[in-house]
Amino acid sequence: MTAASHAGLNLRSPHEPTAASTEIGLFGFWVFLMSDAVIFALLFATYGVMLAATAGGPTAHGEFEIGAAALETLVLLTSSFTYGMASIALKYDRGRRGLLGWLGVTLGLGLVFLTLEARDFITMLRAGAGPTRSGFLSAFFALVPLHGLHVLVGSLWIVVMMTQVMVIGLDARVKINLIRLGLFWHFLDIIWIAIFTLVYLHGLIR
Amino acid sequence: MTETQGIWPAVLGRFDWSALPFVRAVQTPTVSEIIGALAAALVVIAAVLIAGLITRYGKWRWLWSNWLTSLDHKKIGVMYIVIAFVMLSRALIEAVLMRMQQAAAIDNPGFLSPDHFGQLFSTHGSIMIFFMAMPFLTGVINYVLPLQIGARDMAFPWANSIALWLTGAAAALMMASLVIGRFSTGGWTGYPPYTEVAFSPDVGPDYWIWAVSLGSVSSTLAGINIACTVYKLRAPGMTWMRMPLFCWTSLCTSILMIFAMPPLTVATGLLALDRYLGFHFFTNDLGGNMMNYANLFWLFGHPEVYILILPAFGVYSEVVAIFSSKELYGYVSLVLATMAIAVLSFTVWVHHFFTMGQSANLNAVFGIATMAIGVPTGVKIYDWIWTMFDGHVRLTTPMLYSLAFMMTFVIGGLSGIMLAMPPLDFLVHNTLFLVAHFHNMLIPGVLYGMLAAYTYWFPKAFGFRLNETWGRVAVVCWVIGFLLAFMPLYVLGAAGMARRTVEVFEPAFRPWLYVAGVGALVLLAALGSLFVQLFVSIRDRAANRTPVGDPWDGRGLEWSIASPPPEYNFAIVPHVGGRDAFYAVKRKGEPYRPPGPYEAITVLRNSNLSALIGIAAGVVAFALVWRIWWLAILGMLVVIGSVIARSFARDVDRIIPAAEVEAIERRWLDEAHATDPIPRLLETTSANRGLAGVSL
Amino acid sequence: MSERGREIRSYVIGYALSLALTATAFAVVRFQTLAAAATFGVILALAFVQMIVHFRFFLHISLRKSSRHDLQLILFSALIVALMVSGTLVVLFNLRSRMM
Secondary structure (H helix, E strand, O other): OOOOOOOOOOOOOOOOOOHHHHHHHHHHHHHHHHHHHHHHHHHHHHHHHOOOOOOOOOOHHHHOOHHHHHHHHHHHHHHHHHHHHHHHHHHHOOOOHHHHHHHHHHHHHHHHHHHHHHHHHHHHHHOOOOOOOOHHHHHHHHHHHHHHHHHHHHHHHHHHHHHHHHHOOOOHHHHHHHHHHHHHHHHHHHHHHHHHHHHHHHHHOO | OOOOOOOOHHHHOOOOHHHOHHHHHHHOOOHHHHHHHHHHHHHHHHHHHHHHHHHHOOOHHHHHHHHHOOOOHHHHHHHHHHHHHHHHHHHHHHHHHHHHHHHHOEOOOOOOOHHHHHHHHHHHHHHHHHHHHHHHHHHHHHHHHHHHHOOOOOOOHHHHHHHHHHHHHHHHHHHHHHHOOOOOOOOOOOOOOOOOOOOOOOOHHHHHHHHHHHHHHHHHHHHHHHHHHHHHOOOOOOOHHHOOHHHHHHHHHHHHHHHHHHHHHHHHHHHHHHHHHOOOOOOOOOOOOHHHHHHHHHHHHHHHHHHHHHHHHHHHHHHHHHHOOOOOOOHHHHHHHHHHHHHHOOOOHHHHHHHHOOOHHHHHHHHHHHHHHHHHHHHHHHHHHHHHOOOOOOOOHHHHHHHHHHHHHHHHHHHHHHHOOHHHHHHHOOEHHHHHHHHHHHHHHHHHHHHHHHHHHHHHHHOEOOOHHHHHHHHHHHHHHHHHHHHHHHHHHHOOOEOOOOOEOOHHHHHHHHHHHHHHHHHHHHHHHHHHHHHHHHHOOOOOEOOOOOOOOOOOHHHHOOOOOOOOOOOOOOOOOOOOHHHHHHHHOOOOOOOOOOOOEEEEOOOHHHHHHHHHHHHHHHHHHHOOHHHHHHHHHHHHHHHHHHHHOOOOEEEEOHHHHHHHHHHHHHHHHHOOOEOHHHOOOOOOOOOEOOOO | OOHHHHHHHHHHHHHHHHHHHHHHHHHHHHOOOOOHHHHHHHHHHHHHHHHHHHHHHHOOOOOOHHHHHHHHHHHHHHHHHHHHHHHHHHHHHHHHHHHO
């Protein structure tokens, strides 16, 4: 997608970002994020509907561990902050080292998050608290791993972007994609706020 | 029920020979199986024939580089509509089969097995909604919207191409289900627990899930594209309140697409998790709640029907104004009504399952909301009637469709208001009364609108008009066919005949079912007359060319350029001073005047990757249906790899030099100046070369 | 302060606020003193506030003209989400109570 195919003058090189082209590119991504938000919202609603559907099996209280949830939250939140630092490096720095550095830290934190989460899931599965045990667990394992899958995609995207920054440099499309990735990453942290509140903390309330 | 093991599970998943209808027809040669085998044979023969013809005329390269990999919204729009017509043909034949079965099967089993009948009503509904109506309206919007707002393309042309290919892949998957395997018998709604593995372990529901999922992703992409196009790509001076009504309805349709597709993705996704990984969202045991499926599905399903109808309403706004030779009446009220419909459509979904067991109060709330949503549509009907009032009405084919719509759609609207009352709905839920109601909305509403759009904008897209006589034949057949096929269903439904019934045990229903059967045949004739119309029109195209581009004395910007439009649409992006921009220029200014210095224009090159993504997605879907895991993984890798590859691609556009633009424009303007303008009286004759005569 | 400094500050404030809100929520549950419903209410409110913090400090959504379209979009989406989620919960809980 270039700046070229929109109403207006076509005199500039299509590799220069125009305000218009950036605006369209980002607005479109926002719209996609909103459709994704609806998917998550309905999975939350389904989770709420199926809270009681434990079928005599494991419950939230029995399976969720507050320490693990807190650690994952800290890691993900920090990764949002580090992406913010990457965004600033993108906008203001001359060189690419700051940008690549912060992107790398964000990636690292993302992978740590995924590892911690995977460990949690494996623990649950080993304890017989897997998705095939009950409706409640099905709902948990649809919602939380979907978020994890998004983080995995985001991590892959960071790798791709880092490669592009190194190989192509910071042209219009690389910049727009970095901004979109930022939107995506922060959005995932917002979803996580809902997850740690409505799933983990709610499940641990006595 | 046992699951078939498959002849070579590691490579071919659960495919085995009985998946082929030909093998089944030989093993159990009943009429039903033979019809199935014939249908499969037709698909195979058609595919071979088409491939053969393309090879014979050496058109593969042309097809690939001129059409299939194009990112041009005009080409994409046309391809969507081609898909729609192909799928319309199949689904209409399926409808005829069902009508014949019900007419024949009164106190006898008829000629279709219950299983076959179950597949027919499932494919008929799924195809008509997801692979006929959605592609048709998406195609029309794709073609017309950028032209009406003065843009050179949609906001995201590459995503547009992907969306087209995903729809194509999904349609191909539907056709594949005719040849390999079977389709779901769970209806177009796929309700569990019937569609769970416990009751339907076969590939049928999986075909349904993945075809619908591909279509749903496609529509979400399209919705994002349309919304951003309207928000950000309007020509300078085209403020919100100067946009044609069709653009408003396109915008609201896209908003519905963006927010209504996710619930469908969730519903089918969770069902897939149940079927593939043993989850318990909707199962009978271990905490499943199948009522949540109905809830999720109709959170999608209700806005979906407004996605279907709003573009048609936009078309009627355009057509009625033009062929009444008058400005559209009540522009502001039409805009407000459209927005009201869009928002309210998210507040009524429970009316699709009044009988599921909610309290009367809850039903009442949704019943009231459902009645409320009828009001803005009523406002629109009045606005169109008042547009015609005191105008000079010209009874061309698009106008005839619009008139037929206005008169018959209202009946369906009234039956909808009746259904909105829970106590009444309890009596006719899932009877033919409901079937009559929604076909009453979809055929006069959506189909007539799309056919009107097809006829109205055809000359713009292809540079020649469709044959008017055959157009009128088609209208008559569609109207008579619809009335004969569906009015009896209101009576039958009120008398208690259930929907989706393969055999009937009430002889009193016979005359009505016979009439409905005749109606189905008339509808088939209507479809046939459309194909005849197209054939005749192409044959006679030299006589009916409208190269100057304005055959109907149009009002919007799309009529201010050549027919067919140049690749870049507008040589100079127009500055818009008011509503009905082109009309004003014709009446007060100087249309067809060389606008000044031409500039080079950048357009996007074709992309092989979007086609690859669509094909790979189709392969993934097919592999998932048959549980061919290695193929599914491979396909996913291709999809992901293609997306990444595109993000690296830098040489994605090309520049049309100013001299070339000038040459194209000059040729068109010279033709315009050398053409005789025609009065409206001659607009359906070969004197109409696309230049409107304006009496000042 | 330079623009760069201002932006860094925005992220730092957002991060600090989010940490505080998160810690509070975890603490309220870990050292629960209120009744269950009240506890839930508190963490809900904290989550809602933290989401706004994220939107404001990380995603730069504000009442400025330049983010007007984005804000419109987010508010409309929030409306749809609220309708769908509350509708689902109300309907399904109503169905459950009538089944018992």
